[in-house]
Amino acid sequence: IFDLCGDQKRLALLLNLEARKMTADLQAALSLCEEHEIAAFVERLKNERRIEILRNIDRQKIVGVLFQLRSKIPQDDFKKLLAELEPADIADLITTFDRNERILFFDLLSDEMVADVLVELKSSVLREILQDLPLRKLSRAIKYMAADDLVEILGDLGEAEQNTILATLHPDQREEVLALMQYSEDSAGLIMTPETYSMPSNATVADTRRALTQLKDFDDPVIYVFVTDPDSGQYLGAVPIAKLFIAPPTKRLEELCETDLLTASPDEDQEEIARRFRKYDILVMPVVDENGKLVGRITSDDILDVMREEADEDLAHFVGAPDIEAEEESPLIISRKRLPWLIVTMVTGLINSVIIKSMMDVTTIDAIAIFVPAILAMGGNTGMQTNAVCVRGIALGQVKVSNLLSIVWREIRVGAMLGMICGATAGLISWSVIHVTGAQTGAIPPAYLALIVGVAMFAAMTFASAYGGLVPIILHRLGADPAIAAGPFVTTSNDLSAAILYFITCVSMLHLLHIS
Amino acid sequence: IFDLCGDQKRLALLLNLEARKMTADLQAALSLCEEHEIAAFVERLKNERRIEILRNIDRQKIVGVLFQLRSKIPQDDFKKLLAELEPADIADLITTFDRNERILFFDLLSDEMVADVLVELKSSVLREILQDLPLRKLSRAIKYMAADDLVEILGDLGEAEQNTILATLHPDQREEVLALMQYSEDSAGLIMTPETYSMPSNATVADTRRALTQLKDFDDPVIYVFVTDPDSGQYLGAVPIAKLFIAPPTKRLEELCETDLLTASPDEDQEEIARRFRKYDILVMPVVDENGKLVGRITSDDILDVMREEADEDLAHFVGAPDIEAEEESPLIISRKRLPWLIVTMVTGLINSVIIKSMMDVTTIDAIAIFVPAILAMGGNTGMQTNAVCVRGIALGQVKVSNLLSIVWREIRVGAMLGMICGATAGLISWSVIHVTGAQTGAIPPAYLALIVGVAMFAAMTFASAYGGLVPIILHRLGADPAIAAGPFVTTSNDLSAAILYFITCVSMLHLLHIS
Structure with a gap:
């Protein structure tokens, strides 16, 4: 109603x-x-x-x-x-x-x-x-x-x-x-909370209960009581607070404390810490400095922000929009941040123009130019897919090169397989396109031109898979963040390589077919 | 050594x-x-x-x-x-x-x-x-x-x-x-842990402490004791376990319990829950069904997995590789999953071929074809950037259309600004390219062709910004996940629209300049 x-x-x-x-x-x-x-x-x-x-x-x-x-x-x-x-x-x-x-x-x-x-x-x-x-x-x-x-x-x-x-x-x-x-x-030091609740290992359960009653204001719920060495002050382990209800009052904390909690060092990268939190389903991680002293704790709600930041950073890299990460509002600043990659894209595009022009000149077949967008788009897409899979593989901690190489090898096979399917289809369709548009193919029969388009697309897609997969791994080996070369970098390089491969295929096949 | x-x-x-x-x-x-x-x-x-x-x-x-x-x-x-x-x-x-x-x-x-x-x-x-x-x-x-x-x-x-x-x-x-x-x-029901620790609201602190000592094995550390109505069994609030040390033993839980904890319903979407966890820095969220009964709890370490999944899903959409999300290993299955978008890309590419061919026929300027890759790439990139910003805006919970429209408006301004800069530069460079390659511009002077390229690039980039921004908002309004149209969909549509805009610019400017 x-x-x-x-x-x-x-x-x-x-x-x-x-x-x-x-x-x-x-x-x-x-x-x-x-x-x-x-x-x-x-x-x-x-x-x-x-x-x-x-x-x-x-x-x-x-x-x-x-x-x-x-x-x-x-x-x-x-x-x-x-x-x-x-x-x-x-x-x-x-x-x-x-x-x-x-x-x-x-x-x-x-x-x-x-x-x-x-x-x-x-x-x-x-x-x-x-x-x-x-x-x-x-x-x-x-x-x-x-x-x-x-x-x-x-x-x-x-x-x-x-x-x-x-x-x-x-x-x-x-x-x-x-x-x-x-x-x-x-670094972990900047996401941790410096306040921790700790007791010496020789304190008893009764001591700890009494100490906890003195705890006046705490913002976060206390989950663990951290246990430290009474002499050196070094971190030894942690007691889940609920255990203090169950354990007999005279028991010492050293007997109760869990020593297998994963710890972080304050200098560690927050992305690495986040990976561990996720992998081992951690709720709280003590932060211990190089002297073994407890300097803080990280809880999984801190990690939620880290994960959002990392996801934003990755997305920013993939689409070439660094302002996503910086959370900018002003159109002017956003434009300035996005411009560099766009300039690179444009220059690559214009280099492609020169390549296409040369193709038209060498082959004297003007119709050769009309298939460029399809071949470039397919190379670009395939490269982007492989690139995303490999960048993610690295982020998930599959750090071993042997593992990553097997991913790249799989990706190349996928690229080649898709390249064959799409190349064959593209050849067929382009043969029809030539017929429909009545494009001038000059000295060579339309079927040959269609064959060239198909082979070029296959070559471009296979190459793009290999390239999109290997670049992040090489960057990772060199110690750089693989995501920096994601997105626009891979796309533009693949555009360029697709155009070059098209050119090479074209010239060599014409030569092979004894036409040119 | x-x-x-x-x-x-x-x-x-x-x-x-x-x-x-x-x-x-x-x-x-x-x-x-x-x-x-x-x-x-x-x-x-x-x-x-x-x-x-x-x-x-x-x-x-x-x-x-x-x-x-x-x-x-x-x-x-x-x-x-x-x-x-x-x-x-x-x-x-x-x-x-x-x-x-x-x-x-x-x-x-x-x-x-x-x-x-x-x-x-x-x-x-x-x-x-x-x-x-x-x-x-x-x-x-x-x-x-x-x-x-x-x-x-x-x-x-x-x-x-x-x-x-x-x-x-x-x-x-x-x-x-x-x-x-x-x-x-x-849904929240599938990520929650059905085990919870709860007490009736008329229990005293001493009762609760005693009950906790009976607690034998618990996998996760207990953080809150949930408080329920003794008659109806409905959820009322939660007591952080550390408070039980501080409060006097005779105090009843109803006096201690915090009622302002955010709760989830078991049918809620996990992405929405994750958004709340992140926004309000939540560690534990009780799950309450439509009858007010406590049915489980979600802790922030559960949310870490949700966030990873969502990030994978977004990435999968953006690069058109659905296998990322499904974590597939076999090249055959991966190829099958990626094929649909590639076919769409290819068909769009070949439609572009027809458009370009028509342009060459209408204008009788073959050199017009060589600038296609640059214009398409710029339209595609700009559209992708705007698209990513808007998809993310929606994911961050800026659900109000007025908010989103202001983002789109900002993006269009950014697109137009970048379009002007890149269009002008492209015009200048293409003028040089025509000179360098000695491309045949037919009846029109190279400067005019360069002008056409510049204007077309500007038009394509501005349009791509508007399009890349509006599509996710429209999808969101229709109740669909905006990310489904991210990546390949936006890129291919922008490729197509860029080619059409180039065509229109070309014909209308030639007409305006009284050449064609």
């Missing part, structure tokens, strides 16, 4: 349900509403009810509803509403605002919330906000930030701004931040 | 270090060794030392070392070595074996280990093994499997085999499995 009503009627119905306190029905009705309808309804409510209603609506819609409400309800109410939200949702809301609105908006948030929201923003928006936000407000918010989050934010700032912020910090916090800043980008 | 020795010398050195019990040095030396060297060394050791050494070598190398050792040491020893390994590593090892070796190998594993290893195998290998493994051994192993893992494996089997296996199960286990099998593919 609700679905059939007009806009005004729907609002009246909602207010009616609200007045009669039919919460379940109201909830169901709201879930059917558009964002602007919910906003109009919430606008009519009293302060406390607003918060209650908004708390229960779909998270998918909350950002849109608040965006609609932003100028329609008193600032004080809005402030209260915001305090109830998840920082990630507020960050989404801010992203939809323009620059002036954003700063006004930050004034409505508590310092602690500002800290939480800043961490969730994507870097292009964050950079703008850090430029606009008064330094006083920023430095107050920063006091609430965990050291690892702060390091992430500082990474987006210039050196002068970094120093200004560092100067406002409490000496303890500054020291912690500076320690983390020493780790290189994309 | 070690690095400089020859193979024989290195082995002697290792044995020497071993004999003198210099463990740290031995460890350091082993980390420098190749896999076959470690294997040769381990082969010479006594049984217990073998296990001890292997336990400490790099996990990256363990699979290779064991592969080398497989026929060189007695089966009994090998069996003991295997019992010490992680199932994920054994799964890797099995993947490197041929079909006969695999079955012999499974005989060396305990039933429980067989269960753990089967879960870790990729589906193409798993399918082969399930065909070869004696049903008796399989059904013994299956008794050790968690219901959710078993459902995953059954999904890879035919109906007859499914029934055979289901018939061998204990009635309780069968019921659990059948309940899970009702959830659709890719």
